[in-house]
Each structure stands twice: as C-alpha cells, then as structure tokens.
Amino acid sequence: MSHDTNDLIHPVILCGGSGTRLWPASRESFPKQFLPLAEPGRSSFQGAVARLSDPATFARPVVITANDARFLVAEQLATGGVAADILLEPCRRDSAPAVAVAALHAAARDTQALVLILPADHAIGDDAAFVAAVRNARAGARAGHIMTLGIAPSYPSTAYGYIQPGSPLASDEAACTVVRFLEKPEATRAAALIAEGALWNGGYFLFRADVMLDELEAHAPAVLEAARAALAAATRDLDFVRLDAAAFARAPQISIDYAVMEQTERAGVVPVSFPWSDIGSWGALWEISPRDDAGNAVRGRVAVRETRNSLIHSSGEVLTTVVGLDDVVVVTTDDAVLVTSRHAAGEVKGLVEALRRRGEPEADAHRLMYRPWGSYQRIDIGSRFQVKRITVKPGGRLSLQKHHHRAEHWVVVRGTAEVTADGVVRLVHENEAAYLPIGCVHRLANPGKISLELIEVQVGSYTGEDDIIRIEDIYGRGNA
Structure with a gap:
C-alpha cells in the first residue's frame, strides 16, 4: 500500500x-x-x-x-x-x-x-x-x-x-x-x-x-x-x-x-x-449580492424607480426598467424575460419543466451557443431561412459536414476563413463571401491569429441543427 x-x-x-x-x-x-x-x-x-x-x-x-x-x-x-x-x-x-x-x-x-x-x-x-x-x-x-x-x-x-x-x-x-x-x-x-x-x-x-x-x-x-x-x-x-x-x-x-x-x-x-x-435561486443570489440603499441588487443595463428589495438582472444589450415594484426578480436575456416575486423565485424550476413540455427551445438553449471551436448566435429566423453570427477561435475547425435541406452563404466580416467545399480549399477574407449549395461537403476553419467572425445565411426547407451530417470532426462529436 x-x-x-x-x-x-x-x-x-x-x-x-x-x-x-x-x-x-x-x-x-x-x-x-x-x-x-x-x-x-x-x-x-x-x-x-x-x-x-x-x-x-x-x-x-x-x-x-x-x-x-x-x-x-x-x-x-x-x-x-x-x-x-x-x-x-x-x-x-x-x-x-x-x-x-x-x-x-x-x-x-x-x-x-x-x-x-x-x-x-x-x-x-x-x-x-x-x-x-x-x-x-x-x-x-x-x-x-x-x-x-x-x-x-x-x-x-x-x-x-x-x-x-x-x-x-x-x-x-x-x-x-x-x-x-x-x-x-x-x-x-x-x-x-x-x-x-x-x-x-x-x-x-x-x-x-x-x-x-x-x-x-x-x-x-x-x-x-x-x-x-x-x-x-x-x-x-x-x-x-x-x-x-x-x-x-x-x-x-x-x-x-x-x-x-x-x-x-x-x-x-x-x-x-x-x-x-449555493446560489440555488434568484432569491438566494439577491441575498448575497451588493445592494443599494433601497435594497436593490442590479446587474447590466438596468434603470429602476420607486422599487425596493428587488433583483434586476439584464444580460447583453437589453435595457431593463422597473417602476413601482417591491420584492421582485426581473431577469432579461436576448430571448427570454422572467418576472417573479422573490418569495416565489424557487418555483422557476417548475416553470422550465413546463416550457420543456411545450417544446419551447428557450427552456434549454440560449440564442448564443458555445461550441469547442467558438460560438454562434441566431440573429433572425423565418419559415425558410435563418441568419447567424459565427465566431471561430484561432485554430478552430468546424466538422467536415453536409446538409440535406439547406444551402449556406458565408460573409466574412473579421479575420480570414479557410473554406473547404467538395474538396477544394480556399481562403476567404474580410468582405468576401462563400456559397455552399445543398449537399456540398464543407468545412470552416480559422487559420489566423485573431478571431474569425462571419455572417451565415441559411436558406432551405429546414434549418434545424439536426440537419448536420458530420463526416469528420476533430472534437470527437458524432452526427448532430
């Protein structure tokens, strides 16, 4: 021993x-x-x-x-x-x-x-x-x-x-x-x-x-x-x-x-x-947060008036305002808003379970989604299109993949993209674009020293994440 x-x-x-x-x-x-x-x-x-x-x-x-x-x-x-x-x-x-x-x-x-x-x-x-x-x-x-x-x-x-x-x-x-x-x-x-x-x-x-x-x-x-x-x-x-x-x-x-x-x-x-x-609820976070003279704990772009003993939390760019309420929790993100009394803040778990049963994607997924290679954020979505902002870290490589139901247009707005399309590899610079038709076997990578940012426009009959057929992936992920 x-x-x-x-x-x-x-x-x-x-x-x-x-x-x-x-x-x-x-x-x-x-x-x-x-x-x-x-x-x-x-x-x-x-x-x-x-x-x-x-x-x-x-x-x-x-x-x-x-x-x-x-x-x-x-x-x-x-x-x-x-x-x-x-x-x-x-x-x-x-x-x-x-x-x-x-x-x-x-x-x-x-x-x-x-x-x-x-x-x-x-x-x-x-x-x-x-x-x-x-x-x-x-x-x-x-x-x-x-x-x-x-x-x-x-x-x-x-x-x-x-x-x-x-x-x-x-x-x-x-x-x-x-x-x-x-x-x-x-x-x-x-x-x-x-x-x-x-x-x-x-x-x-x-x-x-x-x-x-x-x-x-x-x-x-x-x-x-x-x-x-x-x-x-x-x-x-x-x-x-x-x-x-x-x-x-x-x-x-x-x-x-x-x-x-x-x-x-x-x-x-x-x-x-x-x-x-254990920060088990929004009420628990209010308990341990610094508070102003009115007992309010605020974070992000927030303005309050005639409000006491409340937690107001704004993520991202959303301006969140509260007037004339006491003992409340107001939380805003880019795609969801929560308003509850501090007393009932522990019931949020049940709310999320109900949202899941309804099939609401916001129950589990943020609009900004992190991946091993970087992140993507949905900007807009319609019946036959979706627009995303994609950020790829230096050295990051997306999987070699194809789609059955959508084509993709990539416009580079920062950095340099290495685009593989049906075996052909080329560099796409700022203010340049690449088009990937339905069924094209493609990959996106960032060969540079700064983050790569691009706007992706998807067009087709279906734009869900499960229309990704991964052929090769350095991060060990199977098909989406």
Missing part, C-alpha cells in the same frame, strides 16, 4: 448540474456554474478552481462534468491557467457515482490519498477561511473519518439539509462526530434545528480514498460496481477521459448523502462560519 508522503489534498470538483432555478440566465446549454453571477467576471466554477491554487495544500484538481459541458470546463480552466484531469459523465446519476469515480481515480495512484469533493456552483465569501477549514478537516480524514464542512446557518432555510454535530473527535479538536444528517426540513423544524446547534450541509467531503471505497462497498455496492466498470473501460478523447456509457448507466441515481453519509458511522464535521451560498 502506498502513501502520499506530502499529505496533499486531491480536490475533485463536481460540475454536472444544469441550474434551472436560475433560468433564463442558466440553461442546459450554459449552466449557472459557468456564469459570472455572484462575482463580476468570474464564474462560481472559476472561483472554486481559484480556491484550490495553493500547491502546498492541493494537488492537481479533477473535474467531473457532463459531456456537453466539457469545452466550457476546458476553456474556463485555460482562462485561469489551470491544468486539471477532466472526467466526462455520459449521463446524470447524481453525486454518489461521481464520488465513487473520484475515490477510484485517486486510489489508482495512492490508496490512502486524501480526496476533497466540492461543488462547482457555490459562492464563498472568504477563500482563506475555506482553505483553513479544509486543512482543519485533514487530521480527521487521515484518521479514517469522512469529514464534511458544516456551515453555520444564517437563517432557518428549508432549502438545505442539516447536520447535527456530536462530541469532539479525538483526532481533531476542531472537528466533531456527526450524530445524524437531516433532510430538508419545513420552516418551524428548521428554526428548531438551528436552536439545537445544527449546521447546514454544504456538500463538501474530505476522506481517504480507501475509506470511501469501503463505505460504498458496505452501503452502495451497485454504485461502486458501476463506477469501477465505467472507469476501467474509460477512453481518452483529446484532453478528456470518457467514462464508459453502458457501465456508468448501470449506477443507481442517488446522492452521496443518501448512499453513504446517512448510513456511515465514520462521519465527522468541521463547523465553519464563512459566507456561503
């Missing part, structure tokens, strides 16, 4: 959620953990990565994320100059299978490696206090406990689970045993729990890899078996590790709280009091 001689903590960031309670800013195509909601210019995922930057405390991080988010993760890591292992979940199975994969991944290098599980979508107001708390939990984890950070409640929330702490741990005076984990309570019970000294369960866990594997074997063997098989049959794709889809799909869909933490007798907790939020 090997040991980690320098006692580094191996952080694993769980980055697979969709954050539908923060619709319309957060959607399946660009979830909340990648948005700069709590901090201007920095997403909560980037904040989580930044908190792990001390090389004397933390080893190279691991990120476990959904396949569709892999290039968002890679790009935001690159922006921060951080290298990480990126493991891709082929489907959603909640947190227990992800934790099992994390423990197995760490144990392959060191069976007693200390593994820290942390969510990607939380806001923490004191990074130094967070790191100190993790260090305080290290002794308990090294002694064989599954340590968690118990957050001092600031109000009787019904949105969080609670932890009832017990007596001090013999191995660590800063930590306690856990009497029990409690499910999300109703309001009066939440107040009673706080009076009894209960803590919020923030979803942070620190443990030795072998300890977590033993507990999974005892309490959730089907989860462990599926995770082990998915990792054993994993394949490498560019800078990503793809877990085997068939094996991972066999894992029960269950949280680590249900699967292990509510069953184990090895849980410990370090009480912490740093500012914390």
Whole structure:
C-alpha cells in the first residue's frame, strides 16, 4: 500500500448540474456554474478552481462534468491557467457515482490519498477561511473519518439539509462526530434545528480514498460496481477521459448523502462560519449580492424607480426598467424575460419543466451557443431561412459536414476563413463571401491569429441543427 508522503489534498470538483432555478440566465446549454453571477467576471466554477491554487495544500484538481459541458470546463480552466484531469459523465446519476469515480481515480495512484469533493456552483465569501477549514478537516480524514464542512446557518432555510454535530473527535479538536444528517426540513423544524446547534450541509467531503471505497462497498455496492466498470473501460478523447456509457448507466441515481453519509458511522464535521451560498435561486443570489440603499441588487443595463428589495438582472444589450415594484426578480436575456416575486423565485424550476413540455427551445438553449471551436448566435429566423453570427477561435475547425435541406452563404466580416467545399480549399477574407449549395461537403476553419467572425445565411426547407451530417470532426462529436 502506498502513501502520499506530502499529505496533499486531491480536490475533485463536481460540475454536472444544469441550474434551472436560475433560468433564463442558466440553461442546459450554459449552466449557472459557468456564469459570472455572484462575482463580476468570474464564474462560481472559476472561483472554486481559484480556491484550490495553493500547491502546498492541493494537488492537481479533477473535474467531473457532463459531456456537453466539457469545452466550457476546458476553456474556463485555460482562462485561469489551470491544468486539471477532466472526467466526462455520459449521463446524470447524481453525486454518489461521481464520488465513487473520484475515490477510484485517486486510489489508482495512492490508496490512502486524501480526496476533497466540492461543488462547482457555490459562492464563498472568504477563500482563506475555506482553505483553513479544509486543512482543519485533514487530521480527521487521515484518521479514517469522512469529514464534511458544516456551515453555520444564517437563517432557518428549508432549502438545505442539516447536520447535527456530536462530541469532539479525538483526532481533531476542531472537528466533531456527526450524530445524524437531516433532510430538508419545513420552516418551524428548521428554526428548531438551528436552536439545537445544527449546521447546514454544504456538500463538501474530505476522506481517504480507501475509506470511501469501503463505505460504498458496505452501503452502495451497485454504485461502486458501476463506477469501477465505467472507469476501467474509460477512453481518452483529446484532453478528456470518457467514462464508459453502458457501465456508468448501470449506477443507481442517488446522492452521496443518501448512499453513504446517512448510513456511515465514520462521519465527522468541521463547523465553519464563512459566507456561503449555493446560489440555488434568484432569491438566494439577491441575498448575497451588493445592494443599494433601497435594497436593490442590479446587474447590466438596468434603470429602476420607486422599487425596493428587488433583483434586476439584464444580460447583453437589453435595457431593463422597473417602476413601482417591491420584492421582485426581473431577469432579461436576448430571448427570454422572467418576472417573479422573490418569495416565489424557487418555483422557476417548475416553470422550465413546463416550457420543456411545450417544446419551447428557450427552456434549454440560449440564442448564443458555445461550441469547442467558438460560438454562434441566431440573429433572425423565418419559415425558410435563418441568419447567424459565427465566431471561430484561432485554430478552430468546424466538422467536415453536409446538409440535406439547406444551402449556406458565408460573409466574412473579421479575420480570414479557410473554406473547404467538395474538396477544394480556399481562403476567404474580410468582405468576401462563400456559397455552399445543398449537399456540398464543407468545412470552416480559422487559420489566423485573431478571431474569425462571419455572417451565415441559411436558406432551405429546414434549418434545424439536426440537419448536420458530420463526416469528420476533430472534437470527437458524432452526427448532430
């Protein structure tokens, strides 16, 4: 059995959620953990990565994320100059299978490696206090406990689970045993729990890899078996590790709280009091946002009058104005508007589910869509046409593809495009155009040093994204 001689903590960031309670800013195509909601210019995922930057405390991080988010993760890591292992979940199975994969991944290098599980979508107001708390939990984890950070409640929330702490741990005076984990309570019970000294369960866990594997074997063997098989049959794709889809799909869909933490007798907790939020709703974001003298938290192109205790959030160029309303949330994007009371802001998830049932594309997709090569934004759409603005990063290459139902016209407005059409390759410069008839096998690439921008006009009987037949793709994507 090997040991980690320098006692580094191996952080694993769980980055697979969709954050539908923060619709319309957060959607399946660009979830909340990648948005700069709590901090201007920095997403909560980037904040989580930044908190792990001390090389004397933390080893190279691991990120476990959904396949569709892999290039968002890679790009935001690159922006921060951080290298990480990126493991891709082929489907959603909640947190227990992800934790099992994390423990197995760490144990392959060191069976007693200390593994820290942390969510990607939380806001923490004191990074130094967070790191100190993790260090305080290290002794308990090294002694064989599954340590968690118990957050001092600031109000009787019904949105969080609670932890009832017990007596001090013999191995660590800063930590306690856990009497029990409690499910999300109703309001009066939440107040009673706080009076009894209960803590919020923030979803942070620190443990030795072998300890977590033993507990999974005892309490959730089907989860462990599926995770082990998915990792054993994993394949490498560019800078990503793809877990085997068939094996991972066999894992029960269950949280680590249900699967292990509510069953184990090895849980410990370090009480912490740093500012914390899971940014679970627009109301929660209002709670942690800077507010003006009238109690308003505003972001973007916003003007308010006779309005109090409200959150007004405008994305892009949309000017959003509010007059004579109190305790409301108003969120605008280029293609959707949300108006709700702060009290009912937690109901947005149900609204999004209803929009999906109606087939509204805005439920999950933004008008601006990110791709591994860059992005595209819909400008206009009609019965037989669609207009997009396409941006391709330097070195970016779209798939070699064709369409059965549409022709495309490309007009370059910035940079130089390398256009392949039925085997012929040519350069198209600013203010020049290319025409691609229906059925033409084509590819767009940016060979230059600056971003390539072009306007694409699609004309045909059908302009949906599923009319893309990919013949070759450097990013490992199949047919759309």
